[in-house]
Amino acid sequence: MSAFKDKPSSAIVATSDVERARAFYSDTLGLELQEDGMGDVLVYKTGTTWLLVYPSDFAGTNKANAVVWDCGDDIEAIVADLRAKGVTFEHYDMDGTEFANGIHRAGNFRMAWFKDPDGNILHLNSA
Template sequence: MVDYMFAFGGFAAPDIDAARAFYRDTLGLTVNDEMMGQLSIDLPGGGWVLVYPKPDHVPATYTVLNLEVANIDAAVDELVGLGVEMLRYEGFGQDARGIARGIASQQGPDIAWFTDPAGNIISVLQNAD
């Protein structure tokens, strides 16, 4: 078995300044400037993700970052108050806030999705206690 020493995730953004402002000012995460115009974003629980510049970036069609919260209703309300628009997906039974409720049906966490300025899909989710 390979003896891995460290791991991290990464994704691209065409406008690093917009990414920095969004992750720092809107999401409230700690953002650090790195070499070659890259950003590292400190994630809750000790992880981090690298955001690198890519002028011809095409956003993924899947969620690239999941942020667990204690209270999804409060988190969504706060994000919407900061100008974030929740995404709507057909067949997910999302409520008026854009939250798909999965805990009651045992089909997963309560979750809501939105995009960063580059179109990268992010979620906030609340797991069952």
């Protein structure tokens, strides 16, 4: 039996500027702030999990995905909404994928990546 099999998990990202991160995650992404009284740690509910944003001198140094959201068929609308808010989507060259309007397509699977103000890589997919 795995000690973690039935345990909930959370995503956590670092920021160099808590107020800038608050504006991005609250206003741009539209997440509802659940708690902010833990020494500048911002806690958001996202689906059935939590996203914590905390101050760190190492913010944005991760070169891999920090958070992924499974968006299903809503991915197109979500990407369009974020693009309208000024979010720039990343374009990665990957064999077997096409890229248009911020979304990578591999058959019926769709993926999009963008960065928060600290450079943390955030990922959307149509799983």
